[in-house]
Amino acid sequence: MTEKVRKPNIYDVAKLAGVSHQTVSRVINNADYIKEDTRSKVQSAMQELGYVPNAAARALVTAKSKIVGILVSDIVYHGPAGMMHAMEKEARRGGYFAISASVDPLDNDSIAQGIEHLRRVGIEGLVVITPQSDSVQAVERLVKDIPVVFIDSPHNSTELSAELGNYEGAKRATEHLISLGHKKIVHVAGPSEWFDSAPRVSGYSDAMKSAKLEPKVFAGDWSVPTGYEIGKNLELDQSKVTAIFAANDHLALGLMRALRQRGYDIPQRVSIIGFDDVPEAAFYEPPLTTMRPDFAELGRVAMEKMLGHITREATLSSDELIPELIVRESTALPANL
Structure with missing residues (x-):
């Protein structure tokens, strides 16, 4: 032996x-x-x-573990995954390590366990990527003695925060369709419990009202199957709808599939614009016009704020990053109906 x-x-x-x-x-x-x-x-x-x-033993003496925790849900989605990588890189650049705990944002026990897991390793701060009200309220209740940075939370008036311009991005997406001449434009929204959804609905609605057009919103979530089901049942002919703003690219993909199966040409009969610019969006058929948020920069800014606050170099402020319009082949001038 x-x-x-x-x-x-x-x-x-x-x-x-x-x-x-x-x-x-x-x-x-x-x-x-x-x-x-x-x-x-x-x-x-x-x-x-x-x-x-030993880092843990050192932390007991110095109260400085050089570790930042990340509480995250729904990491399967493009946005959170992109932010995570950028945060880890920014933490290392600042001499820190980032560790994460994945939680169910609708389960208080899961959230509490995730926070406890991170606290046991002596985190000096916490970044929260759980864009649901229940999870943010749980963090506010359970974490009071270390700095917290919330990403995309309306509960951040007095907290460090980093913001994605969901409202402005949705407004610009809708304005793009309006600028092409579309008047009958509908919005397929994300899940109501997500913070991202409401400002996208508001941005769409305000753009429509500013153009003296009537907004119409269909409830959805973030998934391809939901987009497909809505697309199978969406009435286009009598309503003369010529354009759809989907709350994310996966909804757009489902809509495109269903509408093509029903014989509607895209964009000749109906234009579709998405949100997120997932890596495969350029390879949809046709390639998808969409809004591109800089998720990596959002993650970097969030971690920069956290490290700055830990080292007493930060101010309590909020940054909003406006998504970029990416025009491809799924939007065009409206058909003459």
């Missing part, structure tokens, strides 16, 4: 460096009152032995 090799500890470092273990601890925790020659001896001993300080 192979004998297990013992890892070096703080006492081994102290012995090799000829100092006390308390002195080694002070060097590890960057105390200011250590002589440079002593610090150098300890660091050399650590390197020679291959000693790596």
Whole structure:
């Protein structure tokens, strides 16, 4: 049987460096009152032995774990996944690590367990990507002693926040259709419990009303099957609808599939615009006109705010990133009906 090799500890470092273990601890925790020659001896001993300080133990002494937690739901969607990667990269750039806990945003026990998991590793701050009211209220109730950055939450008037311009993006999407000459434009909305949905409905409705047009909203969610089912039953001929603004690209894909099966040409008979610019949107048939949010920048800004607040360099403010209109082949001038 192979004998297990013992890892070096703080006492081994102290012995090799000829100092006390308390002195080694002070060097590890960057105390200011250590002589440079002593610090150098300890660091050399650590390197020679291959000693790596235990982050959790260090956090107990310094109250600085250099770890930021991310509470996330629905990571299968394009937006949260893009934000996560950017946040992790920004945290490393700032000398921190980001760890995440995935939760069910509609289950208070799941949220509490996720927060507890992150708290056990000594996080210095928390970024929340759970765009539902219940989950945000749970975080506000359970986390009071560390900074919290909410992404896309209306509950952030006094909190650090990073905002996606859902209202303005939806308004611009609708204005694009109006500028082509469409007058009968409907909106297929996202799920009502998501914060992203309401401002997209408002942006669409306000753009329609500003153009003296009548808004009409169909309730949906974020899924392809829902878009497909709505598309199978959407009445276009009597209502003379010529354009659809879908709350996300997956809804748009389902709508396009159903409408083509019913014999409607896109965009010759009906124009469709989406929201999110998922990677496959350019490969839809036809390629989808959509709004492109900069999810990576949103994640980066959120983590930048968190690290700035931890290091006392931040102000309580909110940034809103406006999505970009990406014109492809699914929108065109309206047909003469």
